[in-house]
Amino acid sequence: MLHALRTMSPTIAIIGSIVTDIVVQTPRIPASGENMHAPRIQVMTGGKAANAAVAFRRLGGRAHLLGNTGADGFGQQARVDLEAEGVDISGVGADPDQPTGSGVLLVEPDGQTAFIIAPGANLTLKPQQLEANLRxxxxxxxxxxxxxxSPEACLLLAADLARAHDVPIFVDAGPDRPYSPELWRDAAILTPNQPEAEAIVGYPITDDESAVAAAQDLLARGPQSVVLKLGARGALLASADTIQHIPAFPITAVDSAGAGDAFTAGLTLAVLQGRALPQAVRFANACGAVAASRFGTMPAMPRLAEVEELRAAATATA
Incomplete structure (x- = not known):
C-alpha cells in the first residue's frame, strides 16, 4: 500500500539497466545488405533504469540506482554521467568479466525507434549483491x-524486501519477458506499454475495447493500479474505482526512445508526491512528451521546468 506522503522530493531505489546507447538518426530502416548514410550518430549513456533515475532526479526526486556496468570505458563514462545528474550510484557494481551493456537505436524521421541491445553486465547482478545495497x-x-x-531472482528478492518494509513497488513491465507475476502482486502501479501488455495477457490490443479489456485483465492479476502506455495516444488508467483514457500532449516527435522511461519516472514521482492518479498520469504524459520531442535517451530526459512549461502551454491553448 502507498504510505503517507513524506516529502515533495521523494526518494526511490531503481533497479535495472545501464547501457551505452549508439543512437542513429536514419531516413528509414536499411534493407539487408544495404549501405546507408546517416545524418547523425551519437554515443550516450542510457538504459531504462539509468534514464528513469536521471528523469526522477531532474523532476525533483532523489534516486539510488542499483545495477552493474562493466569495468570498462563505457562503464566509467556512465558513472560520470549519472553522478553529474545527482544520481546515487553507490549500488552500481563494475563487473570485470562482462562489458557494459550496449545498444544500437535506429531513429526514423517520425520519431519511431528500433532497438538492438546486448545486456552485458546488466545480467550479472547477483541477489546477494543487490540485497547488500538495497537493504x-x-x-x-x-x-x-x-x-x-535485471535477473528475475534479483527482482523477486527486491520485491519481497520492499513488501517487508512497506515500501510501495512500481513495476515498468519491459522488456516483455516471461517473468513471474509475483513481481507485480500488490504493486502500487504496473506500467506496461502495448506490446508488453499483450505479452502478459496473451491477446492483441487492436482498439479501445481490447485496450480496456487488457487493462482490466492486468488489474485482476494483482497490482493496485495499471497504467497502459499507448505512446502518441496517451495512456489508459485502470484502478479499482476508475478506468480512464488520458490523452497525450500534442508534440512533434523527434525520438521516442526514452519517452517511456521519462513517463515512468514522472508517474512514480507524482504518485509519491500524493497526486491523484489521473493527475499523476497527465504529469507523466507531459514528461514523456518532452523526452520524445528531442533526440537521444538520457540527455533527452525532462526537467521539471520544461514539463510545467508544456503543461501550461497546453492549458493556454485548450
Missing part, C-alpha cells in the same frame, strides 16, 4: 521502481 536503503525509501532488464 540499508529500505528505511529511507518512499518507493522501489524496477523493470525487467
Amino acid at each position: 540499508p536503503l529500505l528505511p529511507h525509501l518512499d518507493g522501489l521502481l524496477f523493470n525487467f532488464e
Whole structure:
C-alpha cells in the first residue's frame, strides 16, 4: 500500500539497466545488405533504469540506482554521467568479466525507434549483491521502481524486501519477458506499454475495447493500479474505482526512445508526491512528451521546468 506522503522530493531505489546507447538518426530502416548514410550518430549513456533515475532526479526526486556496468570505458563514462545528474550510484557494481551493456537505436524521421541491445553486465547482478545495497536503503525509501532488464531472482528478492518494509513497488513491465507475476502482486502501479501488455495477457490490443479489456485483465492479476502506455495516444488508467483514457500532449516527435522511461519516472514521482492518479498520469504524459520531442535517451530526459512549461502551454491553448 502507498504510505503517507513524506516529502515533495521523494526518494526511490531503481533497479535495472545501464547501457551505452549508439543512437542513429536514419531516413528509414536499411534493407539487408544495404549501405546507408546517416545524418547523425551519437554515443550516450542510457538504459531504462539509468534514464528513469536521471528523469526522477531532474523532476525533483532523489534516486539510488542499483545495477552493474562493466569495468570498462563505457562503464566509467556512465558513472560520470549519472553522478553529474545527482544520481546515487553507490549500488552500481563494475563487473570485470562482462562489458557494459550496449545498444544500437535506429531513429526514423517520425520519431519511431528500433532497438538492438546486448545486456552485458546488466545480467550479472547477483541477489546477494543487490540485497547488500538495497537493504540499508529500505528505511529511507518512499518507493522501489524496477523493470525487467535485471535477473528475475534479483527482482523477486527486491520485491519481497520492499513488501517487508512497506515500501510501495512500481513495476515498468519491459522488456516483455516471461517473468513471474509475483513481481507485480500488490504493486502500487504496473506500467506496461502495448506490446508488453499483450505479452502478459496473451491477446492483441487492436482498439479501445481490447485496450480496456487488457487493462482490466492486468488489474485482476494483482497490482493496485495499471497504467497502459499507448505512446502518441496517451495512456489508459485502470484502478479499482476508475478506468480512464488520458490523452497525450500534442508534440512533434523527434525520438521516442526514452519517452517511456521519462513517463515512468514522472508517474512514480507524482504518485509519491500524493497526486491523484489521473493527475499523476497527465504529469507523466507531459514528461514523456518532452523526452520524445528531442533526440537521444538520457540527455533527452525532462526537467521539471520544461514539463510545467508544456503543461501550461497546453492549458493556454485548450
